[in-house]
Amino acid sequence: MYGAILGDIIGSPFEFDRGDKSKDFPLFSRGCYFTDDSVMSIAVAEALMSVPASSSDEVYEQALISSMKKWGTRYPDAGYGARFIGWLASPDPKPYGSFGNGSAMRCSAAGWLYPTLAETLKVARLTSVVSHNHPEGIKGAQATAAIIFMARTGSSKDEIKRYVEDAFGYDLGRTLDEIRPGYRHVESCQETVPEAITAFLEGTDFEDVIRCAVSLGGDCDTLTCIAGSMAEAFYGVPEELKEECIARIDPEMREVLLKFDALRK
DSSP: OHHHHHHHHHHGGGTTTTSOSOSOSOSSOTTOOOOHHHHHHHHHHHHHHHSOTTOOHHHHHHHHHHHHHHHHHHSTTSOOOHHHHHHHHOSSOOOOOOOBTHHHHTOGGGGTSOSSHHHHHHHHHHHHHTTOOSHHHHHHHHHHHHHHHHHHTTOOHHHHHHHHHHHHOOOOOSOHHHHGGGOOOOOBSTTTHHHHHHHHHHOSSHHHHHHHHHHHOSSHHHHHHHHHHHHHHHHOOOHHHHHHHHHTSOHHHHHHHHHHHHHHO
């Protein structure tokens, strides 16, 4: 989860197209902070760690809802969308047909915890459907988790690209240079996940993936969160960046992150 949280923090000053679409920027500045992307990544990780892998879908979903509501209440001003705020406030939250990119930014834990791709896809779907039950929302979460699984289990970038194109139908034929000029702030999975994947595919190491993602602009914290989660699985995260991540989140978040990091090893 370091990659997802670092992507969120590093991308946060550039959200809403506030950057200059360059890879040349300080990784950390006074404007860096964690947002709802990190909070919900932590919430999902905590939920998944609490549920035995053999549990029913209903048990998974109840654990996810409970954890997401708990963490959303702790951090009510983290930057959630209006419909998700309503979901958090509801005593009995129901999915609302969303294809927003929130499903993809919060699911990274699902890519790490399970021994097969089939299980990874199943749980990634469950992390989405509790709120984002539109097919595109589910697809965004599953594609993200699948890439993390494949990257951490030794697949090459060419193998990952072919699988994602075949399984999910995303167009990964454009380069970053082709995407960048016309790209804008948009919060759908359809126009965030393929771009995040392309940043991952073109990046040459963890930091370069982060810089590639930020250079696209748009919904930069979420896009970079998604790309960073993939980059961690493929490259790992430099120790100095892990230390920055730990220093920039609250103690209660740090506790979950460290527990998750220990479990996945």
